[in-house]
Amino acid sequence: MEHRPPAVPGAGHAFETRAVHAGRDDLAALGTHAVPIDLSTTYPLPDLPGAALALDAYAEGELPEGSPIYGRLTNPTVRRFEDALAELEGCEAAVAFASGMAAVTACLLAAAARGRRHVVAVRPLYGTTDHLLTSGLLGTEVTWAEPGGVAAAVRPDTGLVMVETPANPTLAELDLVDLAAQAGEVPLLVDNTFATPVLQRPATLGARMVLHSATKFLGGHGDVMGGVVACDEESARVLRQIRFATGALLHPLAGYLLLRGLATLPIRVAKASASAATLARRLAAHPAVERVHYPSIGGALVAFEVANDPMAMVSALRLITPAVSLGGTDTLIQHPASLTHRVIDDTARAEGAIGPNLLRLSVGLENEDDLWSDLSTALNHTSTPSRTRVPAGV
Numbered sequence: 001m002e003h004r005p006p007a008v009p010g011a012g013h014a015f016e017t018r019a020v021h022a023g024r025d026d027l028a029a030l031g032t033h034a035v036p037i038d039l040s041t042t043y044p045l046p047d048l049p050g051a052a053l054a055l056d057a058y059a060e061g062e063l064p065e066g067s068p069i070y071g072r073l074t075n076p077t078v079r080r081f082e083d084a085l086a087e088l089e090g091c092e093a094a095v096a097f098a099s100g101m102a103a104v105t106a107c108l109l110a111a112a113a114r115g116r117r118h119v120v121a122v123r124p125l126y127g128t129t130d131h132l133l134t135s136g137l138l139g140t141e142v143t144w145a146e147p148g149g150v151a152a153a154v155r156p157d158t159g160l161v162m163v164e165t166p167a168n169p170t171l172a173e174l175d176l177v178d179l180a181a182q183a184g185e186v187p188l189l190v191d192n193t194f195a196t197p198v199l200q201r202p203a204t205l206g207a208r209m210v211l212h213s214a215t216k217f218l219g220g221h222g223d224v225m226g227g228v229v230a231c232d233e234e235s236a237r238v239l240r241q242i243r244f245a246t247g248a249l250l251h252p253l254a255g256y257l258l259l260r261g262l263a264t265l266p267i268r269v270a271k272a273s274a275s276a277a278t279l280a281r282r283l284a285a286h287p288a289v290e291r292v293h294y295p296s297i298g299g300a301l302v303a304f305e306v307a308n309d310p311m312a313m314v315s316a317l318r319l320i321t322p323a324v325s326l327g328g329t330d331t332l333i334q335h336p337a338s339l340t341h342r343v344i345d346d347t348a349r350a351e352g353a354i355g356p357n358l359l360r361l362s363v364g365l366e367n368e369d370d371l372w373s374d375l376s377t378a379l380n381h382t383s384t385p386s387r388t389r390v391p392a393g394v
């Protein structure tokens with residue numbers, strides 16, 4: 001499939017320009033340059049009747065003008081990040097949470113609040129998302145569907161269709177236009193963590209809700225956790241009501257760091273994707289690599305299956321860090337069957353094609369030849385002429 005760059009949101013300026021300026025457009029008028037961080041948990045309320053009316057609006061999930069009143073209702077620094085991300089995803093609004101999983105939880109609670117506890121989902125999903133759905137911890141019931149079987153799996157009590165593309169960890173891709181058509185009236189929730197709005201804007205393809213683990217590419221430096229859902233204002237109101245009532249807030253310092261991350265998102269994703277594409281090609285040509293998965297839309301992640309012991313390969317790396325998470329400035333590698341997708345059962349791993357020899361590489365901003373030298377040395381170190389396979393079930 002040929003990659004077509006997604007349409008540019010907002011009027012006038014290109015995506016990378018908006019990535020730098022979104023959420024900051026009023027700063028010059030305020031006579032400042034860097035984004036102010038507001039750490040207030042409470043605000044003075046000299047106008048008591050006005051504050052009481054504003055509270056009514058907050059309780060409805062609205063964002064009234066004037067005082068934020070209390071830190072659990074809204075925060076000006078977090079608001080800037082939300083507005084910027086909404087703009088970059090081409091959505092009316094965005095609601096930020098303490099983590100990606102807090103954002104997933106809020107979406108499930110929002111569906112349940114409408115009496116719709118049934119979810120149709122396509123595997124693979126991020127391991128903890130799969131676990132949250134399968135375990136029934138939130139009282140949801142899930143039907144796992146093939147990409148072509150989503151419409152058939154939808155029931156009158158279906159509240160969400162949930163997908164990831166490219167998916168964690170196999171980088172499998174889905175046709176979002178087709179899935180949105182299959183979902184019909186049911187909101188399609190797309191986890192866009194891997195693609196980022198630089199490579200794909202699901203809302204322009206029919207998704208009602210676009211979710212991010214902001215911990216990954218949006219923050220981009222491995223030092224802040226957060227989650228965010230970009231959507232229409234009506235859905236955002238419900239998510240704000242849930243956040244207000246359940247308290248899974250994004251801290252203002254995290255909001256500051258995430259907004260700062262957005263400014264360099266296009267350039268980081270472009271650089272890491274270029275290196276990842278090169279590494280994917282070189283890996284595919286290496287005799288110790290059985291299979292390489294690299295998305296047609298590009299991106300900083302490469303999944304590959306090694307012929308020999310994946311653990312031995314990972315322990316032979318010197319520059320690349322063995323660690324979970326992704327989307328940071330440095331290159332990380334992990335073994336999904338042992339780590340990110342350990343919490344799900346064997347059926348789920350089989351359905352998601354998460355094999356025992358699969359490794360997931362998150363390419364950072366290092367020089368690609370340095371990365372290849374580390375990878376190829378480790379692969380050579382662990383290859384044997386007999387190409388002994390590790391036993392299944394590792």
Ligand SMILES: *Cc1c(COP(=O)(O)O)cnc(C)c1O
Pocket residue numbers: 099100101102126129164168191193194212213214215216225226227
């Ligand atoms: C990491 C991740 C999550 C969960 O996000 P946290 O910020 O760790 O809670 C959800 N979806 C995907 C695709 C992820 O990679």
